[in-house]
Amino acid sequence: MKKCDKLYIGFRKFVQQNKLTDYDNEFFEKKSRTYKFMIPFILKYINVDKLKNKLEHKDDVEIFKFFNVYANKSPKWVDEVKSIQATHNINFLFKDQ
Numbered sequence: 553m554k555k556c557d558k559l560y561i562g563f564r565k566f567v568q569q570n571k572l573t574d575y576d577n578e579f580f581e582k583k584s585r586t587y588k589f590m591i592p593f594i595l596k597y598i599n600v601d602k603l604k605n606k607l608e609h610k611d612d613v614e615i616f617k618f619f620n621v622y623a624n625k626s627p628k629w630v631d632e633v634k635s636i637q638a639t640h641n642i643n644f645l646f647k648d649q
Contacts, residue, residue: 554585556585556586559590559594559615559622563615571597575597578593591623594619600616
């Protein structure tokens with residue numbers, strides 16, 4: 553199963569009943585699905601920010617986590633780690649001989 557299919561199936565239960573046929577039709581109209589299509593597609597039909605605090609089941613949490621990774625939204629701690637300066641001196645682990 554491709555990533556796009558996993559997102560489609562996982563988020564399908566969060567779509568409102570009156571928008572479900574539009575959700576299905578729009579997904580199947582597209583022949584090739586990439587992240588450029590899937591991210592706006594999911595956000596169009598589902599309010600991710602509102603639902604992420606109301607999740608109860610482990611599978612639901614996993615699909616939201618997968619969507620965040622797929623959308624390349626990194627958590628706050630990832631940005632903090634990226635801001636740490638790299639060591640410029642490669643010999644800092646070695647003693648002088």
